[in-house]
Amino acid sequence: MKDVKAKILENEKISADYYKMTLDAPGLARSAAPGQFVQVRCGDGLDPLLRRPFSIHRISGTGDRLSCIEILYELVGKGTEILSRKQKGTCIDVLGPLGNGFILPLSAKRYPLSAILVAGGVGVAPLVFLAEELARKKIKAVALIGARTKKSVLCDKDFKDTGVEVHIATDDGSRGYKGFVSGLLQKVLRTTNHESRKTVYACGPQPMLKRIAGICREKRLECQVSLEEEMACGFGACMGCAVKVKDQAGYKLACKDGPVFNAAEIAW
Amino acid sequence: MGISIGKIKLKNPVMAASGTFGYAKEFEGLVDLKKLGAIVTKTITIKPRPGNPMPRVCETASGMLNAIGLQNEGVEDFIEEKLPYLSKIGVPIIVSISGDSIKEFCGLAKRLDKEKGVAGIELNISCPNIKRQGLIAQDKNATYELAKKVREKTSKTLITKLSPNVTDIVEIAKAACKAGTDAVSLVNTFLGMAIDIETGKPRLANITGGLSGPAIKPIALRMVWEVARNIKKPVIGMGGIMTADDAIEFLLAGAKAVQVGTANFIEPGVCEKIIKGVEKWKKTR
Numbered sequence: 319m320k321d322v323k324a325k326i327l328e329n330e331k332i333s334a335d336y337y338k339m340t341l342d343a344p345g346l347a348r349s350a351a352p353g354q355f356v357q358v359r360c361g362d363g364l365d366p367l368l369r370r371p372f373s374i375h376r377i378s379g380t381g382d383r384l385s386c387i388e389i390l391y392e393l394v395g396k397g398t399e400i401l402s403r404k405q406k407g408t409c410i411d412v413l414g415p416l417g418n419g420f421i422l423p424l425s426a427k428r429y430p431l432s433a434i435l436v437a438g439g440v441g442v443a444p445l446v447f448l449a450e451e452l453a454r455k456k457i458k459a460v461a462l463i464g465a466r467t468k469k470s471v472l473c474d475k476d477f478k479d480t481g482v483e484v485h486i487a488t489d490d491g492s493r494g495y496k497g498f499v500s501g502l503l504q505k506v507l508r509t510t511n512h513e514s515r516k517t518v519y520a521c522g523p524q525p526m527l528k529r530i531a532g533i534c535r536e537k538r539l540e541c542q543v544s545l546e547e548e549m550a551c552g553f554g555a556c557m558g559c560a561v562k563v564k565d566q567a568g569y570k571l572a573c574k575d576g577p578v579f580n581a582a583e584i585a586w
Numbered sequence: 587m588g589i590s591i592g593k594i595k596l597k598n599p600v601m602a603a604s605g606t607f608g609y610a611k612e613f614e615g616l617v618d619l620k621k622l623g624a625i626v627t628k629t630i631t632i633k634p635r636p637g638n639p640m641p642r643v644c645e646t647a648s649g650m651l652n653a654i655g656l657q658n659e660g661v662e663d664f665i666e667e668k669l670p671y672l673s674k675i676g677v678p679i680i681v682s683i684s685g686d687s688i689k690e691f692c693g694l695a696k697r698l699d700k701e702k703g704v705a706g707i708e709l710n711i712s713c714p715n716i717k718r719q720g721l722i723a724q725d726k727n728a729t730y731e732l733a734k735k736v737r738e739k740t741s742k743t744l745i746t747k748l749s750p751n752v753t754d755i756v757e758i759a760k761a762a763c764k765a766g767t768d769a770v771s772l773v774n775t776f777l778g779m780a781i782d783i784e785t786g787k788p789r790l791a792n793i794t795g796g797l798s799g800p801a802i803k804p805i806a807l808r809m810v811w812e813v814a815r816n817i818k819k820p821v822i823g824m825g826g827i828m829t830a831d832d833a834i835e836f837l838l839a840g841a842k843a844v845q846v847g848t849a850n851f852i853e854p855g856v857c858e859k860i861i862k863g864v865e866k867w868k869k870t871r
Contacts, residue, residue, distance in 0.1 A: 321616055321854055359852065364648040364800045364828065369852060413616075413854070548641045550650055551851035553616075555608040557628075557654045558643030568636040569657065 319416060319553060320345050323409045327386060329402070334469055335393045336440065337402050340378065344385040346414050347377050352448035353419025353544055353578040356387065357552040359411040360397040368550050370397040371573075373444035373521070374415060376476075387412075390443040390472070416552050417577050420448050420519055420542050423457060432514040433459040434506070435482070436530055438499055438522020439470070444544055445521055446476045453480045458514070460485065462506060464499025464522065468492040500529035507537055517542065520581075531581035541581035547572040587865055589623075589842055591820050592743030592768030594678045594705045596623040596843065600833060600861045603824055603847035604629055604682035604708060604747070605654070609668040610675060616854035619675045621861055626845060627664075627672065629682040629710045632690050634660040639791040644780055649801030649826075650848060651778055653792035656684055656713060661697055673703030680706040680745065684713060688735050695739040706742050709733065709767070712749030712774035714796045723749035723774070726761040733765030745822065748772040750802075750809055759813045759821075771822035771845060772813060773806045799848040800826040807839050814840025828856070830863020837864070 328340040346356065357369035372389040379385040391398050404410065423431045433452055435445045442463060452459045461477040464487045471493060477484050486494030487502035495502040499522070510516075520530045521544040534541035549559035552573045560569035561576060562585040570576065587598040601624040607613060610625050619625070637657025644651050659667070664681070672679045681704050683694040691709065698704045711722035711732060722728045723746075733746050746762035748755055750773035759770045775796025780789040788794075806825020814821045823841030826848070827833050833844045849856045 319615060366645060367648055367799050367848075367852065368645050368650060411853075548643050550643050550652070550848075551612075551854075553612050553854070555606060555612045556643065556652070556851050557608075557637065557657050558641075558652060560637060560640055560642060560657070562640075568634070 319414065321411065321413045322346065324412045325409050326404055326406055329404050329406060331402070333472070336390065336470070336472060337393070338375070338388060338390050339401070339404070340386050340388045341410070341412060342385060343387050343412055344383075346412065347379065347384045347387050350374050350377055350387060350415040351419040352422075352451050353444050354415040354417050355552070355577060356389065356412050356414030357416060358389070358401070360400045366396045366400070369411075369413065369552065370401070371546070371549060371552055373544065374447055375443040376447050376450065390440060392440040413552060417573055418575065420544070420578050422451060422455065423517065431457050432516050433457055434503070434516055434518045435459055435461040436464070436499055436503055436518060436520040436522070437461065438464040438526040439466070440472065441522030441544070442472045443521070445519060446473050448519055449477055449480045449482050453482070460506065462487065462499050462502050464502070464526065466490070498526065498529070500526060500533060503530060503533055507533070520544070527581070528586045531584065531586060534581060542578050543581045543584070544577045545572050545579060546577065549573050587868060591745070591822065591843060592706060594624065594680070594743045596678060598623040598861050598864065599837065599843035600857055600864060601626055601680070601822070601843060601845045602850060602857055603845035604710065606847040606850045609664075609672060611668075611671050613850070613854055617858055620677060621858050622677050623843060623861070624678040624680055624705070625672065625675070626680045626682055626708055627668070628658060629656050629684045629713065630658045630661050630664045630694070631656060631684055632661055632693055634658065634663070641789065641791055644789040646778070646780055646797065647801060649797050649799035651780055651790055651795035651797050652775070653790045653795035655792065661694055665697075665701060669701060669703045678705035679703060680708050680743075682708040682710045682747070684710040688732050691732060691736050692739045695736045699740040699742055704742060706745060707736070707740060708745040708747050708771060709736060710747050710774070712747050714749070714751065714775060714777045714794070721749050721751070723747070723758055724752050726757050729758050730761040730765045733762050733767045737766035743768045745769045745771050747774055749774050750805065750825075751777050755809050756812055756816045759817050763817050763819050767819070769820040769822055769842075770813065770817070771824065773802070773809055773825045776802055776805070798826065800828055802826045803832060807835055810836055810841050811839040827860070830860045830867065833860050833864055834867050
């Protein structure tokens with residue numbers, strides 16, 4: 319975990335309310351794992367005061383040198399609005415990599431494994447990094463992308479580029495399956511083969527994750543979810559981002575114990 | 587730069603405030619811990635406390651509200667799991683304690699009194715997020731009684747942390763001093779709230795929470811000034827300190843030392859910067 323000043327290499331609008339920022343941060347890029355996040359100080363002044371957490375969307379660089387981290391963000395408020403106006407070449411404070419990421423299957427050699435990646439909205443961000451890591455490990459993956467309309471479908475091309483099969487669900491049916499991505503998951507599970515052991519990796523709004531967790535429990539599939547909670551620090555000091563878990567009276571922290579949890583562990 | 591608070595010798599007047607610095611290990615590698623004047627640890631209670639439901643924090647204009655609810659693992663876990671690390675840092679460790687009764691405060695003080703790694707105790711009688719009829723720090727008699735009883739249980743340096751949610755903070759500070767506290771620290775957070783206008787619901791599950799950050803600085807500074815000119819014991823000032831200049835304002839208002847709180851969340855290395863700035867300022871005076 320490091321607090322660095324990172325130079326903005328790209329800050330492009332990729333669709334209506336979504337932006338992608340590429341940051342030159344070799345130290346972070348080298349140590350980051352899929353599912354981890356960074357805390358970004360969006361403004362220079364006192365308002366907005368707190369940093370904003372963003373999943374690490376991708377690690378990139380030229381040649382063999384992985385020196386950049388990318389974040390994918392949606393314009394939702396004061397912080398992201400300021401971020402969207404940041405100019406290429408300027409620097410911002412980035413703290414990371416934070417938290418515990420997805421647990422990847424160790425090896426696909428002994429028995430067939432596959433992954434189902436389920437994304438809701440901007441929750442797709444960490445799953446692209448995960449897809450790239452799975453591809454490196456030669457683990458087959460399918461991505462289910464949920465969005466409000468066809469205009470807000472994100473990253474389908476990124477998944478395809480890593481050899482991942484893509485299915486799309488839109489709330490209004492303007493592209494792909496009509497309905498929630500959880501409905502699409504049920505449909506995919508009905509038609510899929512049962513030759514491999516599957517793990518579901520999901521990131522998106524809390525109600526969606528709850529539904530995905532329910533489906534996986536029913537189908538006896540391992541499910542890992544990446545949770546988002548309001549947080550101040552991102553590294554376990556403020557204790558703001560509590561997550562209620564089943565096996566103990568108390569809470570775990572989304573920032574330090576998560577943001578990725580086994581879905582069976584959460585008291586939904 | 588060195589100062590003393592009770593029996594504690596600090597190499598500089600900048601401490602990390604309770605509840606914003608965990609048990610220091612969280613900040614390892616992000617700040618040079620041995621440079622700090624002192625560390626005040628996250629409040630502990632006799633028994634573990636799960637804390638409040640979510641959401642527990644929300645941002646407001648130049649500030650933040652929190653209602654964590656004193657989540658902690660209890661005193662025994664603190665002594666076994668956290669204190670060994672803290673004692674090795676090499677800076678005075680001040681342990682913030684809270685309880686539901688005088689008995690609990692006394693029990694904690696007695697237990698910590700045996701621990702060599704503990705330099706001092708800060709009485710958190712001012713956390714606004716626990717369910718109780720008013721805070722101890724809102725009543726001068728209750729403050730006096732508590733501080734006096736705890737004083738009898740410990741020979742460690744005793745600091746009483748005051749609430750700004752009062753009409754006259756000076757009379758509470760005086761009561762704490764009369765009871766034998768070695769210093770007072772102020773201010774804890776201001777009781778506040780925020781509402782999400784889309785859902786019509788409060789933005790904290792606890793409905794109300796404690797406001798901290800730069801938004802409270804002018805009021806905190808005024809209170810520190812009022813207390814410092816009316817008591818003889820050292821005042822530790824805090825409330826929205828983000829920079830060395832902010833810390834210097836508190837020192838000029840009469841504080842002998844300062845605590846840095848919310849700023850640690852935003853810039854984990856901020857205490858080091860503030861120490862440097864205060865050092866520079868002291869040299870030019």
